[in-house]
Amino acid sequence: MAAVLILAVPGMGHADNLFRLFPEFQANGFYGDNIGLRSNNEIGDFGTTMVAGFFLDYTSEARYASLHYDTFAQLFLHRTQFDRAGEGQSVSASDDENISPTTHLRFYDFFYRDAPTETAVTTSDQSPAFNTTLTQLLLVNFNASVNHFSAVLTHAWGRGWTSEFSVHQTTFWANGDNNSTGTGYTTYGQGASGTTEYHFNDRFALGAGYRYYDFQFTHPGTADAQAHWPFALANWYPTKNLYLSGTAGVVINHTQGMGEKENFAGIGQIEYNFYRGHLSVWGGQEPDLVTAGGGLGVIRGVRGRLTYDITQRLTGYAGGAFYNSSGTGFNADLVSWGVGLTQRVNQYASVYARFVQIRVDETSSNENLFPTAFQNGKEAVGDYYIIGFTVAVEAFRWSWQ
Numbered sequence: 001m002a003a004v005l006i007l008a009v010p011g012m013g014h015a016d017n018l019f020r021l022f023p024e025f026q027a028n029g030f031y032g033d034n035i036g037l038r039s040n041n042e043i044g045d046f047g048t049t050m051v052a053g054f055f056l057d058y059t060s061e062a063r064y065a066s067l068h069y070d071t072f073a074q075l076f077l078h079r080t081q082f083d084r085a086g087e088g089q090s091v092s093a094s095d096d097e098n099i100s101p102t103t104h105l106r107f108y109d110f111f112y113r114d115a116p117t118e119t120a121v122t123t124s125d126q127s128p129a130f131n132t133t134l135t136q137l138l139l140v141n142f143n144a145s146v147n148h149f150s151a152v153l154t155h156a157w158g159r160g161w162t163s164e165f166s167v168h169q170t171t172f173w174a175n176g177d178n179n180s181t182g183t184g185y186t187t188y189g190q191g192a193s194g195t196t197e198y199h200f201n202d203r204f205a206l207g208a209g210y211r212y213y214d215f216q217f218t219h220p221g222t223a224d225a226q227a228h229w230p231f232a233l234a235n236w237y238p239t240k241n242l243y244l245s246g247t248a249g250v251v252i253n254h255t256q257g258m259g260e261k262e263n264f265a266g267i268g269q270i271e272y273n274f275y276r277g278h279l280s281v282w283g284g285q286e287p288d289l290v291t292a293g294g295g296l297g298v299i300r301g302v303r304g305r306l307t308y309d310i311t312q313r314l315t316g317y318a319g320g321a322f323y324n325s326s327g328t329g330f331n332a333d334l335v336s337w338g339v340g341l342t343q344r345v346n347q348y349a350s351v352y353a354r355f356v357q358i359r360v361d362e363t364s365s366n367e368n369l370f371p372t373a374f375q376n377g378k379e380a381v382g383d384y385y386i387i388g389f390t391v392a393v394e395a396f397r398w399s400w401q
Contacts, residue, residue, distance in 0.1 A: 018059045021396040024070075026051040028352075028388025030122050035079050037117045037138075037358060039380035046077040049122050053090075055392065065095045072119050088114040102156040112137070113145045121356050122386050128338030128356045129303040129319035136172065136289060139325065139332055139360065145173040160199040167192045172289070187289060188216040195233065203237040209247075213287055215296050223256040225296035227287040229265055243271040251287050255296055263287070263298055277308040288325070297327025313344040332362040348393045354386040 033044040053070035073085040150168040169190040197207030213227040231249030248266035267284035283302035303321035320337030340354035
């Protein structure tokens, strides 16, 4: 569909087209006091993580498309059994189409393969306020993989009305390690949603929508499940620097062989820009997988991040997250927090220093929902001290009409 739209949208021959390629490299040294993030027999070690890849994008009047690829290498001073090189990858691709002045279409796909906990913590720009997808991977803990695809169509009807329709699909592979009971199992989550909003003015809008979730599992004894979520939503800009949004409704969960269950679900978000800084806070609860290993339940949480430009080149940040994932026979808490500094050396290179702490506590009465290296009911804590640098250089540029 994306290829058809790229070829079909008119006016391309008269617009400026720009193609760019950026090779990139990141390297860091770190100390972790609990390598492998276990709840017993914790061992600290020094390590280094290297990330190499490229970013390329294409820009025109009608569209913006990008492709981002990275592969990882990780080495330890003493725990050499965790050394890895080239086995894990991260790939993301996007395509934003301006079909008309009132209609827009966006495709996005993200693939994260076989990257251990230390890689996610020391290199991800989501750290320490992890999003829900990376939280699921951290709960699995060792060499898990995920692929997420979404397509979003937005249309403005005029007179203040806009609508959005989206489809999404997420696949988790809980590869595990030698102590993991869920090794080799796969979880599939897919669904669709639609919303319609009325904009009373440029700052306030109200609307309603519906989301459908479908989860399928390859774990023996884990029943497939569905969820329906009708909701109301609101978006408000009280001032030009403050943005508030909220979504709330009742979720109807259906697990095969277990009947239906109703739960409240709601999500809120705050964005605030101030002099030299930005604050972002997200919180609420919604239907989701209880782990990447399987089972339908509710994930509750809050995450926030504060960034502040100390100087034109030096930026500090602090952030954290709390998540509770609960379902039939399973409950898990994940807490993360951290602080950091980034110094932009020039337009191509930056150096950084960070501290991140991860705390995980899981309990389960069903081994199929417990494909991790954590000890049942005992907290695992890991502290990470990280120093590193990133380089991304524009190696190629081509523009034409």
